[in-house]
Amino acid sequence: xxAVFHEEAGRLTAALVKRLGDFDLAEECVQDALVAALEHWxxxxxxxxxxxxxxxxxxxxxxDRLRRETRYREKVAxxxxxxxxxxxxxxxxxxxxxxxxxHPALAREAQLALTLRSVAGLTTAEIARAFLQSExxxxxxxxRAKRKIVDAKIPFRVPEGHELPDRVGEVLAVLYLMFxxxxxxxxxxxxxxxxxxxxxxxxxxxxxxxxxxxxxxxxLLALMRFNRxxxxxxxxxxxxxxxxxxxxxxxxxxxxxxxxxxxxxxxMRMRGPGPYQLQALIAGAHADAKxxxxxxxxxxxxxxxxxxxxxxxPVVRLNRAIALxxxxxxxxxxxxxxxxxxxxSGYHLFHATRAELLRALGRTADARASDERALELTENPAExxxxxxxxxxxxx
Amino acid sequence: MPKYMLMFVxxxxxxxxxxxxxxxxxxKPIMAWWDDLSKTGVIKGGEELGMQRDATxxxxxxxxxxxxxxxxxxxKETVGGFALIEVADLDKAIAIAKSWPxxxxxxxxxxxxxx
Numbered sequence: 001x002x003a004v005f006h007e008e009a010g011r012l013t014a015a016l017v018k019r020l021g022d023f024d025l026a027e028e029c030v031q032d033a034l035v036a037a038l039e040h041w042x043x044x045x046x047x048x049x050x051x052x053x054x055x056x057x058x059x060x061x062x063x064d065r066l067r068r069e070t071r072y073r074e075k076v077a078x079x080x081x082x083x084x085x086x087x088x089x090x091x092x093x094x095x096x097x098x099x100x101x102x103h104p105a106l107a108r109e110a111q112l113a114l115t116l117r118s119v120a121g122l123t124t125a126e127i128a129r130a131f132l133q134s135e136x137x138x139x140x141x142x143x144r145a146k147r148k149i150v151d152a153k154i155p156f157r158v159p160e161g162h163e164l165p166d167r168v169g170e171v172l173a174v175l176y177l178m179f180x181x182x183x184x185x186x187x188x189x190x191x192x193x194x195x196x197x198x199x200x201x202x203x204x205x206x207x208x209x210x211x212x213x214x215x216x217x218x219x220l221l222a223l224m225r226f227n228r229x230x231x232x233x234x235x236x237x238x239x240x241x242x243x244x245x246x247x248x249x250x251x252x253x254x255x256x257x258x259x260x261x262x263x264x265x266x267x268m269r270m271r272g273p274g275p276y277q278l279q280a281l282i283a284g285a286h287a288d289a290k291x292x293x294x295x296x297x298x299x300x301x302x303x304x305x306x307x308x309x310x311x312x313x314p315v316v317r318l319n320r321a322i323a324l325x326x327x328x329x330x331x332x333x334x335x336x337x338x339x340x341x342x343x344x345s346g347y348h349l350f351h352a353t354r355a356e357l358l359r360a361l362g363r364t365a366d367a368r369a370s371d372e373r374a375l376e377l378t379e380n381p382a383e384x385x386x387x388x389x390x391x392x393x394x395x396x
Numbered sequence: 397m398p399k400y401m402l403m404f405v406x407x408x409x410x411x412x413x414x415x416x417x418x419x420x421x422x423x424k425p426i427m428a429w430w431d432d433l434s435k436t437g438v439i440k441g442g443e444e445l446g447m448q449r450d451a452t453x454x455x456x457x458x459x460x461x462x463x464x465x466x467x468x469x470x471x472k473e474t475v476g477g478f479a480l481i482e483v484a485d486l487d488k489a490i491a492i493a494k495s496w497p498x499x500x501x502x503x504x505x506x507x508x509x510x511x
Binding site: 155159 | 486505
């Protein structure tokens with residue numbers, strides 16, 4: 001039943017927002033329909049076409065609600081004149097909904113919350129717990145976003161032609177941020193909480209289904225899946241970070257990696273390269289390597305070179321230098337990294353990487369200073385533990 | 397159809413730094429932009445504002461209106477002009493704002509009191 005709700009909540013919300021132009025009212029109707037399903041289905045069993053059942057119920061509940069509340073009076077006509085379910089064909093306006101929720105005129109936090117609320121059907125309380133924020137903060141954020149959509153007339157549609165690439169990029173940025181928020185989070189979340197990384201992957205696979213010809217969507221999906229395939233090996237039994245080099249590769253999800261490699265084949269054939277596909281290629285090269293030593297570093301460096309063509313940022317250059325280390329040696333990599341010092345002096349991973357290179361070059365005192373600087377710059381407990389272990393290993 | 401106010405950001409500083417010729421060159425594309433959009437009926441009105449240094453603010457102080465020299469909010473950059481446009485939705489308004497040949501633009505929906 002949870003899977004049905006996940007699939008249908010967004011579909012229902014999308015259909016109702018389209019007809020009513022009102023997010024609040026749409027969500028209330030969807031909520032009513034889901035509550036009705038919770039009451040009926042355990043007794044009657046899940047209907048053959050649960051989507052149609054929910055759609056009809058939401059539609060009826062909507063009309064009831066509209067009749068009761070004077071503020072909605074003029075909307076009754078809109079619902080009554082357009083029946084929600086034509087025989088056989090269920091409308092799916094979730095793509096319009098996704099683009100509306102991720103409209104660039106909304107703040108990033110609002111895009112995230114609204115997408116989780118409207119498309120994935122999470123409750124406000126679930127969203128608040130996932131972001132470790134108070135429920136009232138998230139509720140207020142949702143209210144403001146929905147009000148702006150109505151007042152500023154953000155259109156409910158898939159953007160056209162020349163607008164589309166930028167807007168797809170905006171949606172993917174929201175989904176990738178959502179994924180990382182879940183993937184990088186350490187501890188502190190209860191087992192009952194909805195996993196943001198899983199929600200982001202679900203939303204991206206939905207997007208891939210709705211826009212099957214967009215290679216970057218498949219690229220992001222592949223990137224998420226390669227990361228998920230390796231997720232269990234990232235921490236040891238004590239919750240400490242295990243670096244990629246030291247990970248137990250037998251813990252990786254081989255089946256998921258193989259499936260995702262097929263996805264890579266699909267986007268490669270589309271011949272529309274982009275930053276998410278390149279990052280997926282890099283993650284895939286790691287996932288497909290039997291060991292750290294046999295990793296195809298030349299391929300990875302090539303992908304980073306191509307990635308620089310899309311986004312030439314110091315962080316991409318830093319990551320490229322790490323791959324270059326294994327191809328051209330630590331001295332070359334250190335030269336590349338030192339050129340980034342001004343841009344990345346406040347970034348802990350710059351100093352942690354620099355420490356590793358210095359250690360490889362036998363400059364232990366300098367390495368130690370860099371590790372200490374990295375430790376000063378991060379508050380993430382797992383990262384701090386890793387750096388402290390390194391520092392403890394090499395007493396002065 | 398919804399209306400939006402485009403507010404064009406400018407500064408007294410920039411204006412003061414331009415030579416007569418530079419100003420003429422800067423205004424050419426702006427005038428062309430304005431003419432095009434007026435002819436197609438998108439722009440319903442608008443003006444360029446005078447210098448911020450010439451602004452006067454009238455404030456209600458203890459129930460009476462008092463006159464002050466200066467703008468409501470003192471800032472380096474301020475609204476230097478505005479256009480009232482009529483388009484289908486925010487996406488269209490954003491597209492118009494992106495085509496503005498000057499600097500930054502704030503897009504604000506106009507409240508419709510007719511319905």
